[in-house]
Each structure stands twice: as structure tokens, then as C-alpha cells.
Amino acid sequence: MSSSPHRRFVRTLAVFGAIAILLPAVVSPPDPYAQFVYAAPLLLLALLLAVLRSYTDAFKAFERDGHQ
Template sequence: MPRTTHYRFLRTVGILGTLAVVLSGILSPPDPLTQLLYAGPLLLVAVLLAALRTYTDTLEALEPDF
């Protein structure tokens, strides 16, 4: 089954979103509000990077060559 761009975008957002939440948990003090303040901008960056990776050739160097 061929992978569509929608599937690729959702997969990338899922991976980068998980990474953003884990990083906010590591970098922020042990306070839920502060973790949310760290995670919010990181999640926005994750969506932006996923859109750039999926719909443009901006991050083409990160693609594996199979």
C-alpha cells in the first residue's frame, strides 16, 4: 500500500510530538505547569518541521536513501 502524504505528516507529527513532550519533561523543573509551558512551543515547532518535511523539499537531506 503506498504511503500518502497525509500518513507521512501524521507519523512525523507523532514522532516529533513525542520527542517534544519527553524533552520538555527532561528540561523543565518538576512542575506540570512549567512542563506545559515548555511543551507548547516545542509542539508548534514539531508541527512546523513535519509540514516542511512532508510538503516541501526543505529537509530533503534528512531523508534516508533506499
């Protein structure tokens, strides 16, 4: 069953956003500035990937291969 693009966007952004926050928390120094410097580009990348996955056909080939 295919979900709506909006639900897919929110779900994808939640997963990628969590990764974008947790990864810098683990690999960067513990000061807030360094974590922001690492996390900000990753959050923008998460937003871009969520839009591409939800509203375009950019990842259809990957999803199709995964379901076979």
C-alpha cells in the same frame, strides 16, 4: 515505496510530538506550568517540521543523502 503525504505528516508529527512532550518532562521542573512553557514551543516546532517534511521539498536533500 513512498507513503502518502498525509501518512508521512501523521507519522512525523507523532514522533516529533512525543519528543516535544518527553524532553520537557525530563529537563524541566516537575510543576505543570513549567512543563507547558517548555512543551508548547516544541509542539509548535514539531508541527512546523511535520508540515515542511510532508508537504514541501524542504527536506528532500536530507532524505536523498540518507538513502544513498
